[in-house]
Amino acid sequence: MMKDKQLELRPTPAADGRGRAPSASNHADGSVEQRIADVDWSVVANALDDRGYAILAGLLRRPECEALVALYDDRDRFRSNVIMERHGFGRGEYRYFDYPLPEPVSDLRTALYPKLAPIANDWHHRLRINERFPSTLTAFTNECHAAGQRKPTPLMLRYGRGDYCCLHQDLYGKLVFPFQVVFLLSQPGRDFDGGELLLTDSDPRVAGCAEVVSLNQGDAVVFAVNHRPRQGPRGFYRANMRHGVSRLHRGARHTLGVIFHDG
Ligand SMILES: O=C(O)CCC(=O)C(=O)O
Numbered sequence: 001m002m003k004d005k006q007l008e009l010r011p012t013p014a015a016d017g018r019g020r021a022p023s024a025s026n027h028a029d030g031s032v033e034q035r036i037a038d039v040d041w042s043v044v045a046n047a048l049d050d051r052g053y054a055i056l057a058g059l060l061r062r063p064e065c066e067a068l069v070a071l072y073d074d075r076d077r078f079r080s081n082v083i084m085e086r087h088g089f090g091r092g093e094y095r096y097f098d099y100p101l102p103e104p105v106s107d108l109r110t111a112l113y114p115k116l117a118p119i120a121n122d123w124h125h126r127l128r129i130n131e132r133f134p135s136t137l138t139a140f141t142n143e144c145h146a147a148g149q150r151k152p153t154p155l156m157l158r159y160g161r162g163d164y165c166c167l168h169q170d171l172y173g174k175l176v177f178p179f180q181v182v183f184l185l186s187q188p189g190r191d192f193d194g195g196e197l198l199l200t201d202s203d204p205r206v207a208g209c210a211e212v213v214s215l216n217q218g219d220a221v222v223f224a225v226n227h228r229p230r231q232g233p234r235g236f237y238r239a240n241m242r243h244g245v246s247r248l249h250r251g252a253r254h255t256l257g258v259i260f261h262d263g
């Protein structure tokens with residue numbers, strides 16, 4: 001499957017004359033926060049507007065992915081373990097982290113939130129939804145906790161051969177941050193085959209679409225949690241989005257899911 005180059009948002013050099021942040025190669029060993037700062041977020045905003053998702057290529061290095069995968073077996077890190085088959089969610093399992101989140105997970109959630117909050121506010125404006133998001137994750141988390149949504153929602157998923165995840169939305173209460181991010185921690189072709197992230201669009205006015213999001217190890221994809229604004233003849237309306245994972249044919253696939261509202 002060819003990747004859609006348009007949606008691959010590697011940090012690009014300032015030399016391109018468009019005032020972007022310095023190149024990723026200057027920050028090869030830089031922090032994840034720096035890599036997130038180096039992404040051109042206006043390109044992300046445009047991709048989200050056009051298709052409801054955007055790929056952030058190469059956000060994590062291979063050793064960082066491996067360190068995250070290793071957390072999966074540390075049961076004390078997690079508040080719950082879900083066997084998907086038992087709930088009709090698919091086949092495979094996932095675990096929700098407990099607070100305090102492991103530092104790399106917390107760092108990613110904290111650094112991504114302020115980049116996405118302005119885009120989230122713009123979507124709410126277009127969809128005529130009154131709620132606005134504060135500029136920091138701490139402030140938003142306080143709002144979630146005050147509304148009774150106190151459980152952390154970042155999760156790790158592990159799929160083996162034959163496992164899959166049914167189409168769903170990650171909603172846990174009244175407060176919903178409209179974007180979530182999935183990091184692929186394993187390498188397709190080497191660690192596993194099959195197991196592709198699927199995004200579907202169901203729209204009351206036009207035929208629904210599906211996208212297969214091809215990722216490499218360390219790539220992240222930002223996508224709409226529940227719906228996205230679509231331009232209609234009388235302004236914007238809500239197109240419903242769901243995500244899932246196709247069946248794994250071989251190997252093991254790990255992902256980290258970063259959801260911003262607590263549950
Ligand atoms: O494993 C995947 O690619 C999907 C993960 C997921 O459903 C989530 O993070 O909410």
Ligand SMILES: [Fe+2]
Nearest residue numbers: 168169170243
């Ligand atoms: Fe999900």
